Each structure stands twice: as C-alpha cells, then as structure tokens.
Amino acid sequence: MGLIQAAVGAIGGTLADQWKDFYTVPSGLAPTAALFSAVPQGQNAGRGSNTRGSDGVITNGSRILVPEGYGLILMQDGAITGFAAEAGAYEWNSEAQDSQSIFAGNGIVSPLITTSWERFKFGGRPGAQQRAYFVALKELPNNRFGTQSEIYWDDAYLNAQVGAITRGTYTLKISDPILFVKAFVPAKYLEPGQVFDFTDIDNDAASQLFNEVVGSLAPAFSMYTNDPAKGNRITKIQQDSVGFAQSLSAAVEQNYQWSSARGLEIAATAIIAIEYDENTRELLKNVQRADALSGARGNSNLQASVAAGFEAAGENAGAGGIFGMGMAAGTAGLGGLQQPVPGVGAQSAPQQAAPATAAPPAAPAEAAPAAEDPVAKLTQMKSMLDAGLITEDDYNAAKAKLLGL
Template sequence: MGLIKAAVASASSTLADQWLEYFYCDSLSNNELIKKGVKVVSKGSNTKGSENIISNGTGIAINEGQGVIIVEDGKIVEFSVEPGRFTWDSSSEPSLFDSGWKGLKESFATFGKRFTMGGTPGKDQRVYFINLKEIFDNKFGTASPMAYKDPTYRGIYIRYYGQYTFKIEDPIKFYTNVAGNVSNTYTKDEFDSQSKAEFVNALDTTIAKLADENVQYNDIPKKQMELAKYMNDALDEEWNDKRGIVISSVAIEKVTPDDESRKRIEDIDDAIMYSDKRVAAGRLVDAQASAMEKAASNEAGAMQGFMGYGMANQAGNNIAGMFDDQTQTATPSAASSQGATWTCPKDGTVNTGKFCSECGTPKPSDGTWTCPNDGTVNTGKFCSECGKPKE
C-alpha cells in the first residue's frame, strides 16, 4: 500500500474532477499540530463507503507546510512531507516521500508497519495531516525567582518571561510518541500541558550556562541564538530524539531581579559610580548646594543652620582635597617648567636655554655669575674686576 504521485491536471481541474474520493485539509492554524483528514466524496459516486477505509485510487492533496501520514490499524503504513497530489494504491509498496528530510525513512523502519504483498487492507485506515510550519506564541515564565551568578552583582535572584517557537521535524516520531490515535485534532494546547515544565527546567539550566560565560543578567535577552542552541542541546534526547521536535528560537522579553537583589544592584552601582573622584566631586557640589538651601530655611535660625553646614562643608573639603591633590600632582607648576635666566658673558644676552641665543656660548656651570658691567664670570659675592656686588 502506498502513494503514487498523480499526473498534473489542468489548471481548471478540481480535486472532485480528478478523483471520486479524496482527502484534503485546509491550512492548519498555529494551534493545530495534527488533524485527521476527512474523506470527500464526489457527486454521483457511491457515498456509502466507510469513513475509515481508504479506497484504492483515492486522492490525497498535500498543501505547502503540511505532511501526511497514513495509519492502518494504529500503525503507520505511508507518509509524505512533499506537497502535491497523490493517489492511494493499495497494491504498491510504501513510496515514503521524505523530500530529503533526514531520518524519516529510519523512523519509518522503526515505527512503521511492514508491507506484505497481497495482504488484505486493515479495518481502520486514517489519513492525518501534520503541521510542519514553525509554531509561534509559546509563552513561558518563572514561577518563582531563580538564583543567578552575575559577574558584577554576584549572587542575585531573577525572574524572566518570553516566548519560543518550535517545529515538528519528524512527523512519525511525533505521531507515535506524542499524539497517538487522534480522533479529530491534536492541538498545541494539549502539547503545552505536558511540555511546558520540561521546557522551563531546561531553560533554567541554559541560563545557568550563560552565567558561567559571565553574561550579565540584563544582557540575557540579547543571547537569542545561544539560547536556542543550548535549549536544543538540553532537550535533544527528550524532544528531538524521542518526539521529533526542535526548538527554532527562544526570545526572553524581560529579566527582572527580585526586590532584595534590586537593592543590592543599586548599592553596587552607586559604589562603582562614586569610586570615580570626578563623579564624587560633582555629587559633593550638589550636596553642598542643597545643604545651603536647607540652612537658609532653617526655622531655628539661619546662623545655626549655616554652622551645621560649615561642619559638613569641612568634611566635604577633605574629600575635595583628594581630587585637588590629584589634579595638582598631575600638573607641574608653570614656574618650574620655565627655568631660571642667565646672561651671556660674551655679548650680555639674557637667555633661558643652555646656549646663548645670539652667539651660541654655552651656559656657565652652576655656581657662577656674570658681571653686568664688564661681563666677567665670577664665583664669589663681588666682581673680581670692578668690585660690583652679585645681584
């Protein structure tokens, strides 16, 4: 029993024109993961056929974003993830249209029903349409704050919430291990009831991994690619290998610390900010201005208020002094940078450098001076030629 690709019909041909009986499914909504196909019988044909028996030659139309599995007596006998029109041939082997999807034929070999040449059809045959599109709007959040080892704030507690998307990568595993024999429709809501706790537990482990990589708590929402990869790793055995599902994306919309952690974060931020002397000095100016305003409006008298302000101001000056000292240390005095002047013994030119700017004579060695009257270089307190005292 298997599917055979139907010949391409004319553009105006409808399903009813091509087959007397056919299965078709409109676009599956975001909430519909599996839907049982309903047999449609064309006008003029025998309408007394069983709903759960697929007649030889029945047509099956598969839309984009859909897959089909055919089940006989609870076992999968055929599947296709390739869109198009197909005809059911009860005498042929399964065609297994996997459209290049990895692992589907292996899954069929594990879970599918073995084909028996000449075997009689089962008493219950069903066509199920599988939603292969990305499934959006799967919300999650923490029930209580979780510990987070932040690289800056150390041990804090955070809450977070967001959304994730997933896809059914292996319809055979999903039907066999999750949905089972669906009477009509298997929805995302049903899947959420059993999967949400698993997802949140895996996400807690994933976020702890970000902490090990020194990601600050408020940068977690930026790590969407890493979150999706780590989540697939964490859920690989339970979701992918067993259920045929992969996580497509994880978006954390908001991360908030609890009240105690928020206070700690604010205190550490203040300490970091005021460790900068320039910021501390600016804060001091604001505090002094505020103190002066309060002193002026003191009901006990402005003088008493300003006495209190003076005591506070003195303490503030000690802090400001540290800032001033740093500035003064970093800036040498103008006088020292300029150096002393000396007079050239040959032409009397007053210089500041090591050589005379007019004749190039070197500056006399330390301890000597040149008489301004006759240019004699002396070492004592009086000129050795004219007796003029050293200035």
C-alpha cells in the first residue's frame, strides 16, 4: 500500500508525456528552497493543464514525478506514510499490495533513513488522501555567517589567545529528510503554498540556525587551528574550505546536534574575510620573523646578513677596513685576536722620579707591536669562507688587501 514505482528517471520521457496530469515541484523555485508542497501540473507535450488537483493533496491514482535532487515525502495527519528518494515516476494507491512505503537511493544513506522511518512511521493503514511534499537533497547555498565583534579562541601554534572578526557563507545539506521534517520544520511550512527557505529572513527556524553557527565559530576556529593534521596554522583556514567546513560542522553538532537531532549538516564553507585584532596581527608578524630565521631559509638569511656586514665594513676605510669591523679598544676582533691600541699599556704609565744614585743605562725602547701575520689572517678568512659566513668575493677582497695587491 502506498507508492508504486512506475519508472526510474522517466522525467521528460515518454511516460511523463503520456501523463496528462501529475504532481511535481513548482516552477520558479529559489535554489535555496528546502521544503515545499507538490503542485499539480499538466504535461501531454505541453498542451495539457491539470486543474482538478489541489496543491499538495494526492488521492488514489495520483501520479507524481520526482526530479533529480529531490525527495518525496507523503504525510497523513502529521505522520509520514511514504518516502521516495529516487528520481522517477510514482503512483499512489493505498490499496495496492505490491506498493512500498519507503525507497532509499540517490546518495541518501540508507541506515539514517531507515532509523528515522522506524521512529516516525505511520501506525496503521494510510488513507486514500495524502499530503505530498518535496524536500531538497542537494546542497543548499548562500547561507551566510558573520560576527559583529571579535571572537576569541586558543591557538596552539601561536601559543596564545587570538581574536578576529569574520564573515562568509556555507552550504547546507539535509542528510535525513524524515528527521528534518518531523523534528525541525515548523508546522506552518506544512501548509499548501508554503516554502521553507533557509535564507528567508522571516524564517525563525533559519534565523536560529544562523545564531547557532555564529555561536559555533570560536570552537570551530579552535578545533581547526589546534588540529596537527591541519598544520596548526591559522592562515590556512581561508585556503581550506572543506577542512574548515568539517570543523564547523563538528562544532555545531557538538553544541546543537544538527545531524543527530535535526537531519542537517554543513557541507562546505567559504570564508570571505578574517580581520584579526591588533594583538593577533602583532603575533603573526613575530611568527613570520621567526619562520624567516628558521631552517635552511634562516641559514641563508644569516649568511646574507654577515656578508652585508663585511661589505659595509670594507667600504668604511676610515674605520680600519674589513678587519676593523666590530673591534674596539680592549675587545676581541675576528677569531678572538686582541688589537693593541696606542696609549694603552706600559707606555702610558706615569714617569717615576730618578733615584739620587747614578742611573743605569737607559733600557732600549719597547719594540713596536709585531705586524699582523697575513698567513694566519688568510687562514682564518678561508675558514669563514668554508663555513659559508662570507662569499668568495669577500674572501678575494680581503686577500688582496692583506697582500697589498
């Protein structure tokens, strides 16, 4: 008793052309429409017109065409008597013994539908008059989210609490149509001519979903940025719409049980903008600097800095050339060598008065500091070249200077 499957995928085909009147989805529907009554239409190669039927009310012998991407739900006295998720042509007959009450297909997960069917199925024999509704099984786009002030979450990579204002969109999917209709859709949308649309600003149920998504953004961001599989990088969120959708869907499920209690899930997201607060922007700058000085790239940056220092010192002849860089009186220069400074040491000691007795022969003057050994210095410079701290050009310039070339 119930639905008889006449043909699968027969819409627009010969069978549909032969039916002069039937029920199907209304024309001109918005792509965000989720639930609406079946409407009578005439086919017969475009020449027929169904004027006998009433919106959403079928009787024995009524023919119904289910398009791709939609499911058919039949109800009596608020109870579900039939469900078809396969596109095709159906006929309703409450007396037929070979009819079925439920069909699964078109990507619907059978265990979900079966569980809801057993929970809400009609008790008894359905009557000859039923109400017919179509429910969207495809993704419903253009559901928006956004925050008016900063939301905050703990970030594992930055090791701090971060904050941002964000906005974007997500797509909804009705994963369990039976549960969705029975547990979430308000009764007024089960009247003829009503359309349940998630983007309708006058739809209080849709507004509730919006508020729950906004309330789940902070835990969703935290869940994403603290997941090692995502690289713990906050900046990857805008590049990973599917990954963030999974985090947001998990957050709304954890907080509000969208899937288990309402038959809904978030399929995809698109983050339009994230505006970090001042402290977070400063943290991100510090992370970028740290990244620039870590690993192989950090070694390259350090070598470039050292080479630039040698080049600047070589151009500053008044400061003693390349070997005067970083040296001062009493401090160590390159390789820890002491650079003697005139006027410092024994020669600067005050003169003592000569004794009354005859003075011994004057001691020879203290020898001048020995000239710097160019071989030792070139050896040191070669070691720095091999370590990658200076370039070949820096080494050749120093060698020419030491050798007077």
